Amino acid sequence: MSELAANVPRFVVVAPLGRDGDLISGFLNGAGFPAENLQQLRGVETRDGAMLLGLILTDEALQRGGLDAVRRLVRSQPVWSDLPVILLTSSSTEPGCAALASQARIEVRSLILLDRPIRKEMLLSAIQVAFNARQKQLQVRDAAVKQFQSDEALKKSEHLAVAGRLVATLAHEVNNPLEALGNLLFLVENSSTLDEAHSFGQLAIREFHRISEIVDHTLKFHRAPAHPSFTDVSELAMSAVTLFRGKLRERQIRERVTAERAFGYCSEGEIRQALVNLIGNAVDAMKDGGSLRIHVMPVSVDGVEYARMTVADTGGGIRKEIRPQLFRQFFTTKGSSGTGLGLWLTRDIVERNGGKLRFRSRTETPCGTVFAIYLPSSPPLEQPKAVQDRGQGAGLQRVAAAM
Numbered sequence: 001m002s003e004l005a006a007n008v009p010r011f012v013v014v015a016p017l018g019r020d021g022d023l024i025s026g027f028l029n030g031a032g033f034p035a036e037n038l039q040q041l042r043g044v045e046t047r048d049g050a051m052l053l054g055l056i057l058t059d060e061a062l063q064r065g066g067l068d069a070v071r072r073l074v075r076s077q078p079v080w081s082d083l084p085v086i087l088l089t090s091s092s093t094e095p096g097c098a099a100l101a102s103q104a105r106i107e108v109r110s111l112i113l114l115d116r117p118i119r120k121e122m123l124l125s126a127i128q129v130a131f132n133a134r135q136k137q138l139q140v141r142d143a144a145v146k147q148f149q150s151d152e153a154l155k156k157s158e159h160l161a162v163a164g165r166l167v168a169t170l171a172h173e174v175n176n177p178l179e180a181l182g183n184l185l186f187l188v189e190n191s192s193t194l195d196e197a198h199s200f201g202q203l204a205i206r207e208f209h210r211i212s213e214i215v216d217h218t219l220k221f222h223r224a225p226a227h228p229s230f231t232d233v234s235e236l237a238m239s240a241v242t243l244f245r246g247k248l249r250e251r252q253i254r255e256r257v258t259a260e261r262a263f264g265y266c267s268e269g270e271i272r273q274a275l276v277n278l279i280g281n282a283v284d285a286m287k288d289g290g291s292l293r294i295h296v297m298p299v300s301v302d303g304v305e306y307a308r309m310t311v312a313d314t315g316g317g318i319r320k321e322i323r324p325q326l327f328r329q330f331f332t333t334k335g336s337s338g339t340g341l342g343l344w345l346t347r348d349i350v351e352r353n354g355g356k357l358r359f360r361s362r363t364e365t366p367c368g369t370v371f372a373i374y375l376p377s378s379p380p381l382e383q384p385k386a387v388q389d390r391g392q393g394a395g396l397q398r399v400a401a402a403m
Contacts, residue, residue, distance in 0.1 A: 010034035011053045012044050014061040024056060027120065033127055041069035049077050054084035054130040059097040067100060071107050080141040084130035086112045154329060177207040228353065231268045233307040233375065234259035234296045240275045241294055244283055252289040259296040264307035264375030266353040274346040278311040278371045281342065285315025285369065305377040312370040317363035354380050
């Protein structure tokens with residue numbers, strides 16, 4: 001086979017006895033369907049599934065472990081693949097062949113049975129059916145790959161946008177204590193007494209600790225391990241809120257944080273990013289002031305333990321007509337200042353960590369929105385059930401009522 005042909009998807013013919021394999025593969029190649037002949041199925045198991053258009057087998061190929069090889073091959077196919085298999089059988093005249101054909105029909109979902117001897121027209125018709133089916137599968141695979149690549153590019157874009165917002169927030173938050181620190185050092189230098197200089201020095205130390213705290217919480221976004229681990233979600237929530245303290249003061253937003261110690265099995269850095277997205281949205285929803293509430297607590301839903309984080313605001317709420325679009329890519333209510341990727345990425349992060357993201361909103365007085373993140377308190381293998389909607393809804397109602 002030529003080097004060019006080696007890179008072309010093809011049918012594989014496995015007919016161990018006689019010249020059937022050579023004749024069938026030659027006939028298919030002549031009809032425009034790339035095909036090659038193998039003596040046994042072992043050579044097929046190592047093939048890339050995307051390079052297989054289908055299998056054409058004779059009864060003899062299923063003997064001596066051949067059926068087990070077909071079973072392994074079918075089970076090893078990627079999720080997009082439903083490999084067509086055409087079995088040329090003599091089951092009408094051979095009881096042993098009938099048993100193999102019956103078992104193959106159970107093992108292979110997309111099996112086409114053709115009785116031997118077979119006319120060329122019948123074989124060609126079956127090949128055409130298998131070829132068309134396989135082409136559709138490959139198209140689905142290519143579309144899925146493109147969608148995955150597009151999603152990954154969007155995630156990277158949003159990660160960069162989040163990093164940019166963090167830098168802007170860091171500069172904004174650090175600027176005020178830096179100005180205060182400069183003024184206090186000037187006062188220390190011009191103090192008339194040692195006691196006066198000491199009091200100004202103490203205030204300068206406090207502002208320095210404030211800068212250190214802001215920088216430390218910002219660095220946690222980059223230092224947090226990417227792999228899942230048991231994470232103190234209450235500490236994570238406090239860390240995220242710290243980044244917004246300056247903006248909360250500017251907009252006269254009252255902050256209320258109640259955090260019970262709760263552990264979630266998750267990627268700390270990813271969940272911190274998701275929480276920052278939700279807090280940022282809540283702050284943006286209260287341009288004229290309001291109340292922000294962050295609540296963390298362990299909960300049990302249907303006997304399964306979770307760490308629940310809720311972010312509640314008293315903004316104008318989310319209109320009913322746009323709620324179905326809330327988690328779609330590029331959907332934003334912030335105009336040119338929004339990417340439309342924040343909530344889409346937030347939900348993806350939460351679900352990737354085995355959790356669920358839920359929300360409730362009211363546009364009537366008292367208005368506001370509550371988002372809740374449920375994170376499993378144990379690794380995935382120990383997590384038998386997902387959070388049920390009714391349990392989540394009840395929890396959100398309790399938080400909303402407390403606002």
